[in-house]
Amino acid sequence: MSKVFSAHAVSVDGYISGRTPDGGDEFGRGLGDAPMLFDWYFDGDTLSKVFDGFKLSEPSARFFDAIAARVGATVAGRTTYEHSGHWGGGGPHPTARLFVLSHRPAPEISEKQTLVTTGVEDAVSAAREAAGDKDVALMGGGALTSALAADLVDEVILHQVPVLLGAGRSFFQELPEHVRLRLLESIPAPGVTHLRYEVVR
Numbered sequence: 001m002s003k004v005f006s007a008h009a010v011s012v013d014g015y016i017s018g019r020t021p022d023g024g025d026e027f028g029r030g031l032g033d034a035p036m037l038f039d040w041y042f043d044g045d046t047l048s049k050v051f052d053g054f055k056l057s058e059p060s061a062r063f064f065d066a067i068a069a070r071v072g073a074t075v076a077g078r079t080t081y082e083h084s085g086h087w088g089g090g091g092p093h094p095t096a097r098l099f100v101l102s103h104r105p106a107p108e109i110s111e112k113q114t115l116v117t118t119g120v121e122d123a124v125s126a127a128r129e130a131a132g133d134k135d136v137a138l139m140g141g142g143a144l145t146s147a148l149a150a151d152l153v154d155e156v157i158l159h160q161v162p163v164l165l166g167a168g169r170s171f172f173q174e175l176p177e178h179v180r181l182r183l184l185e186s187i188p189a190p191g192v193t194h195l196r197y198e199v200v201r
Contacts, residue, residue: 002131004124004147006138007067007157009037009192010171016141017169037161040192051094059189067157071096072134073127075120075147078102080140089113092139097130099123101143120146145173151201156181158195 010016016037044057050068054061074096076084081100084092089110091098098113100106101123109115116123124147127136138144138153147153181197 002072002128002133003070003135003154004128004138004152005067005070005135005155005157006144006147006153007159008139008141008144008171009040009159009161011037011161011163011165013164013166014170014172015165015168016171017165037159037163040159040161040189043191057190059187060192060194063185063187063189063194068093070135071137072131073097073099074137074139075099075101075116075123075127075143076138077140077143078104078106079142081106086110086113093137096134096137097127099127099130101146120150120152124150124152141169141171141173144171145175148179148199149176153199155184156197156199158197160193160195161191162193 008016040060041054041056044055044060046056046058046061048054048056048061049065056064071093074091074093076092076098078100086108087098090112100109100113100115101120102115102117104117106115114126116126120143124136138147144153180200182200183195184198185194185196187194
């Protein structure tokens with residue numbers, strides 16, 4: 001069976017945005033001299049084999065491409081979808097179909113995207129079907145939290161950037177109970193450390 005995982009760049013203190021609630025500092029933008037959370041996508045000399053325009057360090061490219069090649073479908077939360085400009089009617093992955101998890105209508109949904117309003121279980125189920133023998137990627141702290149609470153997540157991958165944002169939008173939200181993780185892989189790279197965890201059941 002395909003796996004369900006989440007992969008996101010985070011600060012050391014777990015934030016994915018700056019302090020503005022409207023997403024203006026999303027992903028660390030607007031933080032003066034502090035590094036953006038996705039600088040490592042473009043600061044290297046190795047082209048990604050999956051994402052056009054991504055130029056990473058060699059260890060980041062190796063790790064990132066291995067993860068990206070696993071993805072057959074993506075489930076994104078509504079806030080992530082809105083803050084990402086609806087991905088221009090496509091999705092965050094160049095070949096994977098996007099499923100948007102939301103509790104309200106989304107008239108801007110394109111024919112290349114699928115809106116799911118009946119909960120994370122249905123969104124992950126539909127994404128699994130679309131993914132075939134590949135994996136399902138979760139995007140957004142809300143989607144990840146809901147999927148963790150429903151015991152649907154197999155792996156949590158954090159691209160940890162060496163900065164303390166101090167405040168902003170936290171990636172992890174409150175869970176009904178603790179979730180145990182086992183570290184499977186830790187890859188240090190320029191400007192980021194890639195951490196891959198297994199959810200322990």
